[in-house]
Amino acid sequence: MATHLVYRLTNRGPKCTIKQVSERRPTPDKHEVLVKIHAVSLNYRDIVxxxxxxPFPAKDNLIPCSDSAGxxxxxxxxVEGFAIGDKVVAAFDVATLYGPLKDWNHGHGGPIxxxxxxxxxxxxSVLVKIPSESKLGFPQLSTLVCTGVTAWNALYGNIPLKPGQTVLFQGTGGLSITGLILAKAAEATTIITSSSSAKLALVKSKYGVDHTINYKTTRNWAAKVNKITNNNGVVFILENGGSGTIKQSLECITAGGIISVIGFLSPAKQKDMPDVAGLALAKGVVVRGITVGNRNMLKDLVRFVAARGLERPVDKTFGFEQAEVEAAYEYLKSGKHVGKVCISLE
Known part of the structure; x- marks a missing residue:
């Protein structure tokens, strides 16, 4: 019997346990494709x-993580359309080929x-082939699945981003840096925030962001954004903070702009909750909740990245050994990264 190595979350909670075990290697049924995983990309979702x-469904004794390439x-x-040796990525949600995710019950690394x-x-049906002309390695390719599609959905899932428009990104994690790369490729003007001047300097030098704001030293960062845009406001905001930052996002979004609510890293106390409905109405803005995206978006993203020869923002890659996987989780939790944290199986 052929076997392979698998990691399972044998205990979820404050003292979570992730354990490497040997299990029977899967065999594909008539509608499936067996993929040798070469790299995995971690997301904040994997930590929580x-x-x-x-706050959504997650099974017991789970094999974690949603993003891979192989x-x-x-x-x-x-199965038609695939050949042995094809490089592929698998969509985040196995039930959503088109349209919005209808629930959280079919995402890899959670309910399944x-x-x-x-x-x-x-x-x-959930796999997307990587074009032969792509020069990206497997860790970079793995970052396309959740982070990549989420950023793509925020910029192109409703009203598409156009050249010359301005986009604001909150933080310097994988999602923001991914969105930054996509926006720069679309010839947009970009602004990014962080509490670390060192991270902002790195993003400026490595990824060419147009404007940076340290929200720790510039508490009213919305005013700074409005100054940068000559009081026109930004057209797109990738809102990672949630209830704790959305008030300022609404203060610096342009009339008719789009705020994509993606994260909840900075929750507000109940007494400090802003009147989102009133503020959104006043400017006629769209406030969208982004739940990753569908397989068709992944296909569009893969094609765009390959055609433009875009690099993917991998900050650090760890090995597949037990100690290395645990270290990868700890590094992501530490918040020291600028970009994505990956695990290589090669």
Whole structure:
């Protein structure tokens, strides 16, 4: 019996336990494709699922993580369009090929087993082939799945971003840096915030962001954004803070702009909750909740990244050994990263 190595969250909560085990290697059914996983990308979601604070469904004894890239090693009898050796990524949600996610019950690494393992059998319908001209390595490719699609959805899922428009990104994590790269490729003007001047300097030198704001030293960062934009405001905001930052986001969004609510890193106390409905109405803005995106968005993103030859923002890559996987989780939790944290199985 062929086996492979798998990581499982044997205990979720403040003292979570992730354990490497040997299990039977999956075999694809007639509608599935077996993929040898070469790299996995971590997300903040993986941290909150592990520590038990994720507010949506997550199964017990879970194989964690939703984002991977690998090669096709076996193909089900009824599958067409794939060949042995194809590089592929799998969509975040197995039930959503088009349109919005209808629930949180079908996402890898939460309600269903994820990708932190050597082999995975995926429904062929959720896979996207990587174009042969792409020069990206597997860690970079793995970052396209959740972070990449979320940023793509924020910029193109409603009214598409146009050249010359201005986009604000909150923080210097993987999502913001991914969105920054996409926005720069679309010839947009970009602004990014952080509490670390060192991180802002790095993002400026490495990714070419147009404007930076340290929100720790500039408490009223919305006023600074309005000054940068000559009081026109920004057209798009990738809102990672949530209730604690959305008031200032509404103060610096342009009339008719789009705020994509993605994270909840900075929750407000109940007494400090802003009147989002009133503020949104006053400016006629769109406040969108972003729940990753569908397989078709992943396909569009892969094509765009390959056609433009865009790099992916991998900050650090760890190994697949037990100590390395635990270190990857701790590094992401520390907040020291600028970009994505990955695990390589090669």
């Amino acid at each position: 699922i592990a520590n038990g604070t994720w 090669k096709v090693v076996a193909i089900g009898s009824d 087993d994820g990708v932190l393992r050597e082999y995975a059998a995926f429904p062929a």
